[in-house]
Amino acid sequence: MSLSGVFSSLLPPNPGLLPKWQLFVAATALGNTIQTFLTLSATRKVYNNNPGLVTPLSSRSFGVWTLTSAIVRFYCAYHITEKTIYDITMWTYVLALGHFTSELLIYRTAKLPGPVIGPFIVATLSLTWMFLQYDHYVSI
Numbered sequence: 003m004s005l006s007g008v009f010s011s012l013l014p015p016n017p018g019l020l021p022k023w024q025l026f027v028a029a030t031a032l033g034n035t036i037q038t039f040l041t042l043s044a045t046r047k048v049y050n051n052n053p054g055l056v057t058p059l060s061s062r063s064f065g066v067w068t069l070t071s072a073i074v075r076f077y078c079a080y081h082i083t084e085k086t087i088y089d090i091t092m093w094t095y096v097l098a099l100g101h102f103t104s105e106l107l108i109y110r111t112a113k114l115p116g117p118v119i120g121p122f123i124v125a126t127l128s129l130t131w132m133f134l135q136y137d138h139y140v141s142i
Contacts, residue, residue: 013025014079014080014082015080016082016083018135018138018139020082020131020132020135020139021078021079021080021082022079023128023131024075024076024079024091024128025076025080027075027124028072028073028075028079029072031068031069031071031072034065034068035068035069035072036065037065038062038065039061039062039065042057042061044117045061047116047117048116048117048118048121049111049118050112050113050116050117050118051110051111051112051113052111055111071097071098074087074090074091078091083139083141084140088136088139088140091132092132092133095125095126095128095132096129098121099122099125099126102118102121102125105118106118
């Protein structure tokens with residue numbers, strides 16, 4: 003089997019780009035999780051309006067939260083037709099939007115422009131995409 007054949011066999015089996023997007027977002031989140039355990043610098047960049055509040059404990063806690071979201075999204079990539087998994091995955095994006103919105107507008111630990119825009123874009127795009135494709139993937 004060729005390298006491209008091996009790679010293709012690892013991709014989610016369901017049609018469309020949304021399962022592959024979930025896999026990509028999960029893999030990215032896994033990378034973000036690792037960095038939260040190794041350094042404070044990237045997390046402090048996200049919370050750029052008050053980086054001093056980012057401690058080793060808060061960074062690791064953020065990493066565990068990110069890892070939990072990655073696991074749910076990874077599972078969704080391969081089981082996207084299961085209603086419960088689809089719904090829980092949508093909630094991970096709602097929680098991300100809620101968290102980053104509150105950090106931006108209420109707690110003011112993040113500011114624009116800045117790295118916080120990435121999670122906003124990913125969460126908004128993913129949540130909207132999942133909402134629009136709900137009936138396509140989920141058998142109610």
